[in-house]
Amino acid sequence: MSGARDTILGSIRKSLKRGPLSAEQAARLEHRLKTPRANVIPARARVSGRRRTDLFVDEAERVSTTVARVADAAGVPGAIASYLAEHNLPATLKVAPDPALKTIPWSEKPVLSVVEGRGEDGDAVSVTGAFAGVAETGTLVLLSGPEHPSTLNLLPETHIVVLRRDHLVGSYEDAWALLRVMGRGMPRTVTMVTGPSRTADIEQTLQLGAHGPRRLHIVLIGGAEDDAE
Amino acid sequence: MQITTPSFKDNARRALGDSDLRRALDNMKTGFVGKRLLAVERLPEFDALRDDARDIKEHVLENLDAYLERFEARVKEQGGQVHWCRDADEARRVMLEICRDAGARTVTKSKSMIGEEIAINEHLEANGIEPVETDLGEYIIQLRREPPSHIIAPAIHLSKEQVADAFRQKHGQFPGDRPLDEPRALVDEARAVLRQRYFDADVGITGANMLVAETGSVVIVTNEGNADLTMTLPPVHIVLASIEKVVPTLEDAATILRVLARSATGQEMSVYTTFCTGPRRSGDADGPEAFHVVLLDNGRSALLGGEFHDILRCIRCGACLNHCPVYSAIGGHAYGWVYPGPMGAVLTPGLIGLEQAADLPNATTFCGKCEEVCPMRIPLPKMMRYWRDREFEARLTPTLSRLGLAAWTFLALRPALYRVATGLVIGILGALGRNRGRFRRLPLAGGWTAARDLPAPQGRTFMRLWAQRRRGRP
Structure with a gap:
């Protein structure tokens, strides 16, 4: 298809009435790509501390995500068990093989049966971590990888995300900055999830749970107290 | 996909008579339009x-x-x-x-x-x-x-x-x-x-x-x-x-x-x-x-740099469709191909050719709402006008419209004659319509009066009213 490639690039240049970019112009583009610059960031995203947490929770709840707040990892099994009981959901969890989730004392709630692995059809409830939570729109940023199979975000009816409060950021740009600091490039997928799956394709009436999870629940660690920052 | 764009007018007429379609399209106003406004206000x-x-x-x-x-x-x-x-x-x-x-x-x-x-x-x-x-x-x-x-x-x-x-x-x-x-x-x-x-x-x-x-x-x-x-x-x-x-x-x-x-x-x-x-x-x-x-x-690279360049900014959000009085009345199928509404009226002629899509740039009231809501600030009405210019040049515009435009051009280029002619027409229409105050039918304007009445003129042209006002007479 090199013929097609040359034709298309040639046609673009012909329409723009120029040849290939000069070395200097190309260097300018390269510089723009190497030093990404933020555009306008909404004021609402530029918050920190407790206000950021509150914004994240408010925005998440606006899109039908539910949020429970616990003081530390030890509180997670209890929060999950009561969420499942409240919604009459099975207590069998498919948990992501994430080192951070391994520190959770699951055995303290024997009612929970925990299996590690990727998501499969028929899984009722999955538990994963999250790379970040973006307060601006209550959005979770999930990276695929060995410790986070992306099928866990999609196949189960209920997706529970364990998120540390210090992983909350204000804007999408903040999340990109974190990703760059990590220095591992882009994983296969970076998925920004804002609420449970939905559709309004039938008469514009909103229905949750189109193809992905019907429920999205966040257990926010460190969200209960500590106003400092 | 079968292209039915050349029969746009028939498609639209059929769509207007479809009451199920009317009901379905009405959902759009409370749905997309109202919700967009709330989100923008936030x-x-x-x-x-x-x-x-x-x-x-x-x-x-x-x-x-x-x-x-x-x-x-x-x-x-x-x-x-x-x-x-x-x-x-x-x-x-x-x-x-x-x-x-x-x-x-x-x-x-x-x-x-x-x-x-x-x-x-x-x-x-x-x-x-x-x-x-x-x-x-x-x-x-x-x-x-x-x-x-x-x-x-x-x-x-x-x-x-x-x-x-x-x-x-x-x-x-x-x-x-x-x-x-x-x-x-x-x-x-x-x-x-x-x-x-x-x-x-x-x-x-x-x-x-x-x-x-x-x-x-x-x-x-x-x-x-x-x-x-x-x-x-x-x-x-x-x-x-x-x-x-x-x-x-x-x-x-x-x-x-x-x-x-x-x-x-x-x-x-x-x-x-x-x-x-x-x-x-x-x-x-x-x-x-x-x-x-x-x-x-x-066909996109050919649109770059020309009159239709701006349509390439389109991110396919559909806002121009949702806010378009024409789309809201006839729905998307009438447009006859993939892209309906204002963005379709601009893009479709560029992709399948103006001959096939000649009706689309004319399916507009030029209310300007599409440009007003477009997140990429695409001047959609302006580009529909460009297509109309090209239609005229390519003689795709119907004969009656061409004759009408030619007659109007002739008059518009001769201001004195224009004032006499419009004064005459206004006078005659005003006299004829005095009793009813409106016309239900007019020769050469059957398309216009098919769906509404023309209000009868009140007797004087704008130019004359303006001249009188400047002389200080009401």
Whole structure:
């Protein structure tokens, strides 16, 4: 298809009435790509501390995500068990093989049966971590990888995300900055999830749970107290 | 896809008489239009973001060749492949070949307008491969074997009863008397049927909302999660994208995302926005083994730099459709091809030729609402006027209109004669219409008076009133 490639690039240049970019112009583009610059960031995203947490929770709840707040990892099994009981959901969890989730004392709630692995059809409830939570729109940023199979975000009816409060950021740009600091490039997928799956394709009436999870629940660690920052 | 654009006027007349369609389109006002307004009111920076979004895309278009090369290089570095395709035929051929190499029998698809543009489903079917649409609206119209009527809500023209009928007819695996009265039941049934199809598929085909040159990522936005399942479960992922979708950086993508969902559905953010970069990595438990990007031109590079350049900024949010009085009256099918509404009236003649689409740039009231709501600030009415100019030059404008325009030009170039003639006409019409105060029929204006009355003039022309006022007489 090199013929097609040359034709298309040639046609673009012909329409723009120029040849290939000069070395200097190309260097300018390269510089723009190497030093990404933020555009306008909404004021609402530029918050920190407790206000950021509150914004994240408010925005998440606006899109039908539910949020429970616990003081530390030890509180997670209890929060999950009561969420499942409240919604009459099975207590069998498919948990992501994430080192951070391994520190959770699951055995303290024997009612929970925990299996590690990727998501499969028929899984009722999955538990994963999250790379970040973006307060601006209550959005979770999930990276695929060995410790986070992306099928866990999609196949189960209920997706529970364990998120540390210090992983909350204000804007999408903040999340990109974190990703760059990590220095591992882009994983296969970076998925920004804002609420449970939905559709309004039938008469514009909103229905949750189109193809992905019907429920999205966040257990926010460190969200209960500590106003400092 | 069969093009019925040349019979636009008949299509529109038929649509106007369709009461089911009326009811369905009325949902749009409370849905898309009202929700967009609320979302915009919640974000004081919305207009500033629109300016940034426009500038980003404008910068890209001016450097499109360089950004595409950069994007291609990044995709290859991550183990993906890029296929450049000049036209629909090349794209169909490339995609069929990838599917055949994968030994594909079924492919799942997430909604892609470019897929409609190149009629990929028909091509796969003709070659023994079954395409399965997974976006709920697109799945419904696939069952009914009809084209989409809206670029983000393909089944917006249908009632839930029509959807239920389609499901009863095509989902023979369920008892015939099951209740399907509520949208919930319909969504659940589609979910159950399609879930299995995801697992059976050999190839997943998605569109792309953006391509990121910085990272070689493809950005795909859905609310249902269907694109994520489509790109994750089958062993091969094909992305079908047109060349103008590229943006420089992740930051630029974020800016466009902030205006996209708000303009489209009034959401702050769509539910799933996935940046997909190459195939499965070592150690990954899921994801495709192969990742292909099909880059389609299909006439776009020729639009660059000319009168219709600005339409290439379009991000397919559908706001111009939702706010268009013409689209709201006739729906999308009347436009006769893939892209309806104002953006379609500008883009369609550029892609299928003005001869076939000559009616579309005339299907407008020039109310300007489309430009007002466009997140990319595309001057849609101006470009419809450009097409009209070209129609006139190409003698595509109907004879009666040409004669009318010629007569008007003759008068307009002779101000004295113009004033006498209009004074005469106004005087006569004023005298004739004095009793009724309106005309129900007028010679040469049958099209205008068919749907409304012409108010009778009050006896004096604007020019004369103006002259009198300047002389200080009422």
